[in-house]
Amino acid sequence: MADNQLPQNASAHAPLPEGMPLDGKEPRNIWKTIGKVSLRALTYIMNTLLTILLIGAVCGIIVGTVFCIYIKNYVDPQIDSSLLVGARSDNTTRMYYMDFETEDDRISEDGTPVELESERLYSSDNSIWVSYEQMPKDLINAFTSVEDHRFFDHNGVDWLRTGKAVVTYFFGAGDFGGSTITQQLVKNLTGDKENSIQRKVQEIFRALNLEKEMSKEEILEMYLNIVFLGNNCYGVQAAANTYYGKDVSELSLVECASLAAIVKNPTKYEPVRHDVVMYEDENGEEHEDGNRARRNTVLFTMHQYGKINQAQFDEAVETDLVLYKADETETNTTGHINSWYTDAVIADVRDALMEKYGYSSYTASLAIYTGGLQIYTCMDPKVQNVLEEVYENDDQHFPYATSGLQPESSMIVLDPYTGDVLGLVGGRGEKTQNRILNRATQAKRPVGSSIKPLSVYAPAVDLEVITMGSIYDDVPLKYTDAGVPWPRNLPNVYGGLTTIQDAVRRSVNTIAVRVVEDITVDYSFDFLKNTLHMDNVIESYTTGNGQVVSDKDLAPLALGQFSYGITLWELTAGYDIFPNEGVYSKSRLWYKVLDSDGNVVLENKPDYEIAISEEAASIMTNILQGVVTSGTGRAVTVDQYVNVAGKTGTTTADFDRTFVGYTPYYLGGVWVGYDMNQALSDFGTNPAVQIWDKVMTMLHEDIFARVRSGEETLKNFELSDRLVECTYCRYSGLLTTSSCWGEKGYFTKDTVPTEYCYGHS
Numbered sequence: 001m002a003d004n005q006l007p008q009n010a011s012a013h014a015p016l017p018e019g020m021p022l023d024g025k026e027p028r029n030i031w032k033t034i035g036k037v038s039l040r041a042l043t044y045i046m047n048t049l050l051t052i053l054l055i056g057a058v059c060g061i062i063v064g065t066v067f068c069i070y071i072k073n074y075v076d077p078q079i080d081s082s083l084l085v086g087a088r089s090d091n092t093t094r095m096y097y098m099d100f101e102t103e104d105d106r107i108s109e110d111g112t113p114v115e116l117e118s119e120r121l122y123s124s125d126n127s128i129w130v131s132y133e134q135m136p137k138d139l140i141n142a143f144t145s146v147e148d149h150r151f152f153d154h155n156g157v158d159w160l161r162t163g164k165a166v167v168t169y170f171f172g173a174g175d176f177g178g179s180t181i182t183q184q185l186v187k188n189l190t191g192d193k194e195n196s197i198q199r200k201v202q203e204i205f206r207a208l209n210l211e212k213e214m215s216k217e218e219i220l221e222m223y224l225n226i227v228f229l230g231n232n233c234y235g236v237q238a239a240a241n242t243y244y245g246k247d248v249s250e251l252s253l254v255e256c257a258s259l260a261a262i263v264k265n266p267t268k269y270e271p272v273r274h275d276v277v278m279y280e281d282e283n284g285e286e287h288e289d290g291n292r293a294r295r296n297t298v299l300f301t302m303h304q305y306g307k308i309n310q311a312q313f314d315e316a317v318e319t320d321l322v323l324y325k326a327d328e329t330e331t332n333t334t335g336h337i338n339s340w341y342t343d344a345v346i347a348d349v350r351d352a353l354m355e356k357y358g359y360s361s362y363t364a365s366l367a368i369y370t371g372g373l374q375i376y377t378c379m380d381p382k383v384q385n386v387l388e389e390v391y392e393n394d395d396q397h398f399p400y401a402t403s404g405l406q407p408e409s410s411m412i413v414l415d416p417y418t419g420d421v422l423g424l425v426g427g428r429g430e431k432t433q434n435r436i437l438n439r440a441t442q443a444k445r446p447v448g449s450s451i452k453p454l455s456v457y458a459p460a461v462d463l464e465v466i467t468m469g470s471i472y473d474d475v476p477l478k479y480t481d482a483g484v485p486w487p488r489n490l491p492n493v494y495g496g497l498t499t500i501q502d503a504v505r506r507s508v509n510t511i512a513v514r515v516v517e518d519i520t521v522d523y524s525f526d527f528l529k530n531t532l533h534m535d536n537v538i539e540s541y542t543t544g545n546g547q548v549v550s551d552k553d554l555a556p557l558a559l560g561q562f563s564y565g566i567t568l569w570e571l572t573a574g575y576d577i578f579p580n581e582g583v584y585s586k587s588r589l590w591y592k593v594l595d596s597d598g599n600v601v602l603e604n605k606p607d608y609e610i611a612i613s614e615e616a617a618s619i620m621t622n623i624l625q626g627v628v629t630s631g632t633g634r635a636v637t638v639d640q641y642v643n644v645a646g647k648t649g650t651t652t653a654d655f656d657r658t659f660v661g662y663t664p665y666y667l668g669g670v671w672v673g674y675d676m677n678q679a680l681s682d683f684g685t686n687p688a689v690q691i692w693d694k695v696m697t698m699l700h701e702d703i704f705a706r707v708r709s710g711e712e713t714l715k716n717f718e719l720s721d722r723l724v725e726c727t728y729c730r731y732s733g734l735l736t737t738s739s740c741w742g743e744k745g746y747f748t749k750d751t752v753p754t755e756y757c758y759g760h761s
Contacts, residue, residue, distance in 0.1 A: 081189060081210070081222065091372025091596050093121040095342060097379045098591070107418055109591060109606075113376060119342045121369050129370055130237040130248050132221035138253045139236060141307040142260035143224065146298045148181040149305050151220070156182040156211035157204050182207040185223040191360025226363060229262045230270030234362055243271055245324030253308065254295065254316045261294035269294045271321055291321075338434050339388070340426045341379050341589075344441045348589050349375060352602050372596030378588050383413050383423035383666075386698045390691070394428040397694050401682040409672045409691060410439035412572050413699070416667040418606065419576045419585030421569070437675075444536055444565035445671060449507040449632075450649030450658045451528075451560035453620060454574045456512045457504060459527045460519050461619050462582075462612035468501045468623060468745035469733035469753060472511040487513055487559060490650060499730055501745060504623050505631035507648065512558040525552040531611050532574040532584060536566045561652055568658070572669030575660050578624065578645065579667065579717070582617035584609050615748050618720040621645050622746050624661075625717070633659060635689045638697045641704055643717045648686050654679045659688040664715035666699055668692055724749055729757040 098111035105111055144151045150158050158180050179187065186206045210219065229239040239259050240248040251259070262269045271291040296317055303313040338346070346368055353364035367373070390397045391409070401407060412424040426438030437443060460466045474495040476485030485494075487509040494510065503511040516524050528534045537551040541563070549563040556562045573587035586607035593602040612620075624645035627633045632648040646661025656673040657680055670688040673680065680687070707714045724747050729740035734753050736742035739760035747753070 091370060093368055093371060093373040095119040096376045097381055119339060128237040129225050132217045134249045136249060136251055136256060139251060139256040141302055142256045142298050145301045145305050145307055146260050151181050152216055154180060156207035181223050182210055182219055185219060188226050189363050190358045227263060228266055229259060230266035231272060243323055253312060254319045257295040257298040258291055258321055260298045261291050271323060337431055340424055340431060340438060341384055343435050344424060344438055345375060345377055345589050349593060374594040376591045378420035378590060380422035383699060386695060387411060387423045387425045390695050391425040391428050392430050399683060399687045399690050403682050407672050407674050407680060408439060410568055411670045412440045412569055413666055413668040414572060414587060416576060416579035416662050419573055419587040421587060421589050441567055441569045444567055445656050446560055446562050446565045446651045447571050447658050448560040448649030448651040448656060450647045450660050452512050453624060453647050454532060455524050455528050455557045456515050458612050458620050459523060460515050462616040463519060464751050465518050466500050466515060467747055467751045468619060469728035470500045471497050471733045472514050474498045474508050474510050476510060477513055497731055499733060501623055501626060505626045507632050509559055513554050516554055516558045521552055521557060524557045534566055534570045536570060538563050560649060568669050568671045572660050575662060575667055577611045578617050578621050579662050581614045582610060582612040584611040614720045615722055618723055619746050621717050633689055635685045636693045638693055638700060642700060648689060654681060657686045657688045659686060659692050661692055664717060665703060724752045726752055728753055732757045732759050
């Protein structure tokens with residue numbers, strides 16, 4: 001029987017044996033097939049998943065690497081709060097001056113520190129540190145409940161709030177929010193409130209690190225002592241004094257809630273002006289806003305988190321605040337008035353702390369006033385005392401304006417060889433307040449012709465573009481459409497052919513402009529900005545109304561008419577290059593700052609760089625001596641006893657008068673003018689020259705006495721031994737003949753005239 005035939009006794013309709021195929025072959029294993037297909041599908045899925053995971057891992061590594069590089073290059077995760085540790089015990093900061101036996105000791109800073117006991121710094125009433133233990137529990141609970149109710153549980157960052165804040169930032173209002181109290185402390189320490197991803201990432205890392213270095217109580221204590229609470233109040237103690245006239249430990253529940261309410265928006269929620277504010281919504285319904293509404297929110301939150309019970313909540317909500325009304329005779333000062341010098345040091349050290357440690361202005365000031373620091377200043381008490389004597393007794397020492405309103409003035413005295421500030425005063429009369437406008441270091445004014453030696457003649461002599469005997473034509477460069485000549489001289493006359501020496505002596509404007517054109521505006525500007533480090537000269541700035549202003553132009557550089565002006569400190573420090581053989585010395589108010597344990601917090605090391613050649617410096621000194629002996633500065637009298645060189649300055653419309661002068665012992669600058677522009681027409685003689693002469697005469701008295709007694713030899717300006725002295729013709733600049741009007745001058749061997757004048761032969 002054939003394999004595919006049915007058995008003889010089988011019915012045609014009988015079922016096939018189980019598992020037997022129609023064609024009579026062996027049946028295939030269907031499950032095996034399904035298994036193979038499933039295995040292939042699973043393998044494909046697994047390969048796909050592994051590929052996705054691999055891609056994700058690679059992307060994660062790339063993103064992580066990029067993030068790490070970003071963190072390394074753009075995020076500073078550290079913040080140093082150690083300087084505020086001293087504030088917890090309200091330590092007193094002390095100021096010192098260095099007692100040097102010789103000038104060499106001053107240069108090497110090898111002196112004996114002596115405390116300026118009258119200049120000790122104490123905390124002011126609006127920045128008083130209070131310990132965590134002194135703070136009432138309700139105050140702690142009020143702030144933590146409304147600002148960061150998981151404060152005692154997280155590690156510096158509340159990741160749930162941060163996640164919500166990220167979603168809000170990218171899809172909502174565009175503000176990060178979600179900051180913990182630790183993050184807020186970081187923000188308050190640095191003053192950085194920029195709404196950017198970089199700032200937020202940096203804040204997070206700093207908060208995490210801060211939590212590793214400080215306990216929760218320490219963080220909360222520091223936060224509550226520096227948080228801004230409106231009305232110039234920093235910290236809860238200052239706020240308790242201002243708003244309620246009591247110590248923070250005595251605050252009631254509702255008063256605690258009212259302080260916590262301020263943080264969200266001090267302008268809107270401080271209780272003096274904003275206890276209750278009613279407003280109508282778009283439907284005309286009245287709503288309550290201000291401190292009351294916000295503090296009720298604080299109280300509700302405290303109740304919500306179990307910090308107060310229902311009865312306490314109900315009573316506090318119904319309680320009205322009773323604000324403290326200070327007596328009009330009360331003042332927020334300690335009663336001690338700092339010297340002008342101390343004020344300047346505080347401002348400069350504050351800026352240095354902000355730059356090095358990333359502190360906010362307030363945090364840096366708090367560290368200075370209460371951190372127990374030791375600040376070593378460059379002050380010479382003798383110089384400072386003379387300045388204060390002259391300026392406080394201004395009615396005796398100052399020239400008098402007959403118009404009635406007397407002009408203001410400031411003066412600064414530097415060591416001519418180190419640039420260190422020996423003394424300064426920022427205003428005339430007795431100083432009655434702390435940290436007010438210091439006209440010597442902060443006020444920016446145009447300085448007139450006193451800028452010419454720095455912006456015009458020094459670089460031109462150094463480049464050998466001019467010599468003392470170079471001849472320029474004193475005539476206007478142009479005329480306006482109305483026929484007015486520019487620039488105008490003072491007095492308004494033009495002298496024709498003029499030597500550089502005579503141009504500086506008489507302060508001729510036309511020649512200063514012509515010399516700047518010869519050395520180029522770019523070179524002159526760069527010399528002031530980058531060589532003499534006058535940061536306040538402006539290359540280009542667009543004002544709010546779209547006007548572009550710049551000091552890179554002829555009028556500012558040649559005539560001193562700067563857009564916003566420079567400080568007297570900047571101007572005077574620039575003259576240091578002349579007595580100091582062409583070397584620019586960074587001008588300093590202080591040497592170093594130590595913390596309460598004697599560790600170095602800041603160092604202000606000397607910084608020297610060559611600005612012009614020694615020969616150019618000597619030539620400029622000789623030219624500037626002529627200004628004093630027979631030029632615009634001839635009102636100086638102390639030059640009868642000691643070498644003096646200097647330059648006067650008068651600005652447009654006679655709003656400002658300046659004089660910067662130096663001897664072999666001191667370099668000083670004086671400004672006279674009105675804070676609100678007003679002409680100084682009452683003064684024929686430059687009052688800045690007269691004040692300078694008075695101070696310098698007093699400063700040199702001891703020196704003259706020692707010279708007369710034979711204890712020491714009087715110093716003179718020392719000219720470079722590489723200079724050549726010769727007599728030149730005042731009208732040609734060439735060597736004189738018997739018919740010439742000659743003048744003695746100094747030249748380098750490359751610039752000394754070699755031809756004789758042919759115009760007078």
